[in-house]
């Protein structure tokens with residue numbers, strides 16, 4: 125753990141100093157959204173005090189510097205995920221927006237009646253519903269890769285699902301409900317063997333592990349800024365150039381056009397073709413501060429630190445009588461999802477909240493996962509780089525207290 | 532007792548508990564005690580979808596008064612549900628429609644009645660009032 129100077133990291137996040145219900149905050153709802161370091165908060169203030177102006181439009185100075193700053197983010201993202209071209213990085217509102225973009229535009233161009241889209245049994249609703257909507261519209265069929273009781277995908281079943289009818293595979297890198305890290309490279313290679321493109325939902329991956337889109341050879345990658353220490357309202361869709369070029373635009377409006385007459389509009393080039401309207405400029409610009417922050421710590425150091433913390437927490441929690449982990453994959457990242465015999469997750473969440481401990485309870489927007497385990501929901505503690513062993517100790521003590529009250 | 536007399540009594544009961552912990556222990560106790568509703572009424576017809584915790588509410592009219600039985604799958608919600616039932620059950624439709632439920636706020640549990648809490652409690656109170664309105668209009 126020595127590569128992360130945890131005291132320094134914690135000092136970077138002003139919100140972590142506050143109290144909740146009279147207790148020092150223990151924030152373990154990072155899967156939902158992370159807190160923001162001071163450099164990101166300062167970047168927001170700086171944007172509005174120093175450069176606020178619309179992007180890609182103005183001849184004037186401020187518009188130029190805000191456009192430049194926005195484009196710096198694009199290149200930072202490009203470097204961060206090692207995309208070949210900066211225009212393969214589309215700035216969106218978030219993961220949900222990115223996936224809907226692909227479902228709509230790739231769907232329009234490439235999905236026909238009777239064809240199949242493959243997702244997995246552990247997807248977030250935002251990687252289920254857009255495909256269901258597309259399938260309904262096109263008369264296509266949604267196929268689901270099953271998982272075992274540990275929360276690992278059945279790769280044999282996946283291989284069998286792939287066929288000449290398959291037109292796209294869309295799976296999550298890391299499950300938000302279970303913490304499973306899926307064998308994404310293997311999933312991509314199997315699909316590519318029959319020329320099927322793959323979208324990876326990296327909403328829970330990008331902040332925890334190194335992602336190289338060229339090495340993975342992934343076709344689309346989606347993630348959200350707010351889960352990686354950046355502001356809300358910005359996200360990324362990476363797509364391979366040829367695929368993006370072959371897709372029709374998403375929304376119509378300003379910025380995405382080259383020429384408009386009432387007879388015909390010609391569309392702008394990548395990436396602007398997919399970026400209609402004024403984006404969330406502030407969040408877009410400040411995403412680069414978050415990427416700088418992650419790079420400074422080093423994503424591999426973050427992973428090593430969080431892995432050790434997860435192991436520490438896992439060992440402690442399984443000692444509590446009645447606790448059953450949901451999600452025991454061999455490869456896991458930063459998520460501790462569990463139920464307690466005879467206790468509703470909601471009740472545990474209420475008591476923990478009273479103790480200043482923030483966790484999430486419920487189905488985590490992954491109802492099919494809960495159905496498979498036959499539970500209404502779980503309690504989920506999810507980690508970020510600023511969590512400490514002390515946070516875990518407080519959480520375990522709080523959980524013991526809650527269980528004693530509730531059982 | 533009137534609705535307000537019951538509320539005032541509950542406020543007095545709760546004043547006895549200083550710390551949040553004791554309050555919650557009492558609510559959990561309430562939640563554990565009674566099987567509040569017959570299993571046969573725990574159907575979709577009587578469910579109030581609260582997203583995280585489920586609430587069932589079963590109304591009955593006896594001699595012109597409206598009685599409620601209710602339950603929840605989460606014990607804290609169930610305790611709160613039983614408080615609501617204690618306050619609102621057994622009164623006339625008009626009394627229920629006009630009731631101003633101030634006790635939850637005064638005993639310091641207001642957060643549980645927030646519309647953004649996914650526990651179904653607020654929806655249950657609304658449903659209780661709707662049943663009363665339906666009875667009034669009958």
Ligand SMILES: Cc1ncc(COP(=O)(O)O)c(C=O)c1O
Nearest residue numbers: 218219220248250300327328348
């Ligand atoms: C795996 C996964 N996919 C997609 C999303 C949706 O992200 P957003 O709400 O930022 O669009 C989330 C967020 O909870 C997630 O965990």
